[in-house]
Amino acid sequence: MNANGTNTSTTVQRDADKQRIAMRVLTIGMSVGILSLIVLFVAGVVTGSAPMMVAASASAAVVGAAWVAAYVGIRAKTRALA
Numbered sequence: 001m002n003a004n005g006t007n008t009s010t011t012v013q014r015d016a017d018k019q020r021i022a023m024r025v026l027t028i029g030m031s032v033g034i035l036s037l038i039v040l041f042v043a044g045v046v047t048g049s050a051p052m053m054v055a056a057s058a059s060a061a062v063v064g065a066a067w068v069a070a071y072v073g074i075r076a077k078t079r080a081l082a
Contacts, residue, residue: 007027015081019077019078022074026070034067037057038056040052040059052066
């Protein structure tokens with residue numbers, strides 16, 4: 001127990017659970033984003049629209065970079081809790 005009477009191991013466990021939930025939400029959300037951009041790219045290929053393919057590939061690169069950055073941030077916070 002700490003000074004205010006709360007159990008720190010429970011708090012650490014709760015924070016770790018929040019980090020696992022954040023990872024799940026991140027994975028599901030970014031996967032849906034990447035999937036939608038793949039569909040947009042394929043639609044660009046089918047219609048022969050080069051701007052649509054460029055926009056889809058550039059957006060997918062940005063979403064991928066954001067996914068990696070968020071993953072690294074959550075992972076670092078999880079390690080700091082341990």
